[in-house]
Amino acid sequence: MPSLFLTTPGSHVSLTSERLRVEFPCANGDLEPPPPRDIPLHDIEHVVADERVHVSMPALCECLRRSIPVVLLARNQSVLGLCQAPAGAALVRLIQHRRASDGSFTLAVAATLVEAKIQNSRRVLQRLAASREDRAMLDALDELEHLRRRCLDAVSLDALRGYEGAAAARYFDLYARFFPAGAPFPGRSRRPPLDPPNAILSFAYSLLAAESEALLHVSGLDPALGFLHEPDDGRPSLALDLMEPFRAPVADGLALDLLGHQVLKPADHFEHHDGGCFLNLEGRRRFFTAYERRLEREFTSEQHGMRTSLRGEMRRQVQNLKRTLNTNDVFEPFLMN
Numbered sequence: 001m002p003s004l005f006l007t008t009p010g011s012h013v014s015l016t017s018e019r020l021r022v023e024f025p026c027a028n029g030d031l032e033p034p035p036p037r038d039i040p041l042h043d044i045e046h047v048v049a050d051e052r053v054h055v056s057m058p059a060l061c062e063c064l065r066r067s068i069p070v071v072l073l074a075r076n077q078s079v080l081g082l083c084q085a086p087a088g089a090a091l092v093r094l095i096q097h098r099r100a101s102d103g104s105f106t107l108a109v110a111a112t113l114v115e116a117k118i119q120n121s122r123r124v125l126q127r128l129a130a131s132r133e134d135r136a137m138l139d140a141l142d143e144l145e146h147l148r149r150r151c152l153d154a155v156s157l158d159a160l161r162g163y164e165g166a167a168a169a170r171y172f173d174l175y176a177r178f179f180p181a182g183a184p185f186p187g188r189s190r191r192p193p194l195d196p197p198n199a200i201l202s203f204a205y206s207l208l209a210a211e212s213e214a215l216l217h218v219s220g221l222d223p224a225l226g227f228l229h230e231p232d233d234g235r236p237s238l239a240l241d242l243m244e245p246f247r248a249p250v251a252d253g254l255a256l257d258l259l260g261h262q263v264l265k266p267a268d269h270f271e272h273h274d275g276g277c278f279l280n281l282e283g284r285r286r287f288f289t290a291y292e293r294r295l296e297r298e299f300t301s302e303q304h305g306m307r308t309s310l311r312g313e314m315r316r317q318v319q320n321l322k323r324t325l326n327t328n329d330v331f332e333p334f335l336m337n
Contacts, residue, residue, distance in 0.1 A: 002045040002296060002311065005288040007281065009052035015059040018042070044068055046214060048207070048288075051080060069214035076192065077203045077278055079210045082217075089220025095325050100225050107160070109241075109324070109331050110228035111151050114160055116245040116333035118148040118167045123336045124248040125171065128178050128256070140174050157228070175252060183259040183266050192276020196266045197255050199277045203284075204251030204291065205243070211311075213239035215318045221325075242317055245334045250310055254287075254294055263290060302337045 006013060010025035016038060023036040047063060047070045049055060055070070060083060063070055070083040099105050122144040129137045147167040154160035176185040185197040193202040213236045216223040226237030228244070258264040269283030279287055295311040308316070313334045324331040 002043075003288075003292050004039060004044050004047045005284075005292075006047065006049040006053045006055070007284050007288065009050065009281075011053045013049075013053060013055045013059050015056060015062050020044070020059055041066055041068070046071065046211070048073060048210075051075060067218065069217070071207070071210045071214070073206075076274060076276070077199075077206065077284075079206045082210060082213055084214060084217045092220045092322065092325065093222050096222055096225060099325055100227065106227045107154065107157060109321070110157060111154055111160055112331050113228055113241055113244050113333050114164045114167075115148050115151040116335055117164070117247065118144055118151065118171075120245050120334070120336045121167070121171045121248040121252075122148065124253055125174055128175075137174060140170055143170055160228075171248075175256075178256055178260070180260055180262075192274060193278070195277050196259060196264065196270050199270060199279055200255040200258060200264070200287065201251055203279060203287065204254055205247065207291065208243045208246055208250060209236060209239050212236075212243045212314065212318075215315055216242070219318050219322050221318070221322060242314075242321070242333075245317070246310065246314065249336050250291075250294060254290060258287065258290055299337065303332070303335050 004020070006022065008024055012023045014021050014023075018041050019038045020041060021036050021038050024034045026033045041062065044063075046068055049070060050073050052075070060070065064083065064085045067085055072080040072083065074080045122141055125137070125141060125144075129141075144167055147163050147170075150163050151160060154163060172185075172188055176187070179185040179197055183196050186195065188201070189195070189198045190202055193199040213223045216236075216239055221238065223236040223239045225231055226239075226241040229235065229237040229240045231237050259266075263286055264270075264279075264283055269280055269286065270277055271280045272278075295314075296309050298307055298309050300306070301308050301313070304316075317332075317334050320332050323329055
């Protein structure tokens with residue numbers, strides 16, 4: 001159990017020896033609560049907790065002592081914050097800050113990330129369209145390939161972001177074709193998401209960003225200082241940079257799987273409030289199960305020939321960036337098989 005998801009409002013989490021004890025409230029109509037669960041801390045890599053869950057201070061402190069990050073979610077499923085032990089790697093951060101002021105280095109790292117994002121998005125579409133003979137789809141895939149190649153020749157970050165924006169618009173036009181009729185994807189909406197596909201995408205992107213931020217803290221890098229995304233107060237720019245190659249294989253693929261196979265149903269697993277559409281409690285439970293399974297599923301990478309997982313590739317990408325900062329080696333982002 002690499003991830004512990006605490007989603008039931010009113011649950012209590014306490015520390016019992018070297019375990020987290022999770023006690024649940026009574027379900028509707030029940031006179032007795034469900035039995036508590038004891039989860040060994042050595043089985044947990046990170047915790048995701050809804051703000052309506054009560055976590056004791058000893059439990060939280062023990063997570064920090066063991067370098068287990070705790071991601072806190074708001075009721076609208078946005079990330080409120082990250083509880084993590086302080087980073088002590090001052091030297092690597094000094095190097096990172098120095099490299100971030102080097103325009104050519106910044107552009108090179110940003111370009112490889114956008115290229116990888118477009119390549120992985122294109123690969124997802126290729127897999128989805130494998131059984132179709134669609135001339136328009138083939139032309140669009142060629143267009144994405146052309147934009148991918150132009151990234152490496154970008155002369156500025158503005159030009160690079162232009163290629164990224166054009167590729168994203170074309171990608172989402174094609175991606176929308178694969179959603180079922182009962183859960184159409186009219187286009188990307190956020191803050192708030194307006195429909196079930198966007199509710200899944202926004203939630204998955206938020207979790208990916210939080211997980212990337214936690215990995216950067218552990219590595220000693222500064223999550224706030226990125227290369228592609230402009231730095232701003234409250235924005236984990238580097239975490240947003242590093243999640244880009246994972247958007248399509250993790251979040252976008254997950255949304256299609258959950259709605260296409262009716263694991264999540266618009267009428268049963270979503271709720272509307274605050275002007276938007278969000279997963280309800282049962283929807284979040286089903287989402288977390290599928291999200292964790294996708295990140296932990298093992299495969300052999302064609303990029304480096306080793307057994308790995310998408311979560312393992314997130315770690316590898318952070319370490320690749322750290323090595324590039326220290327050695328001038330070419331940065332290698334994650335690429336799908």
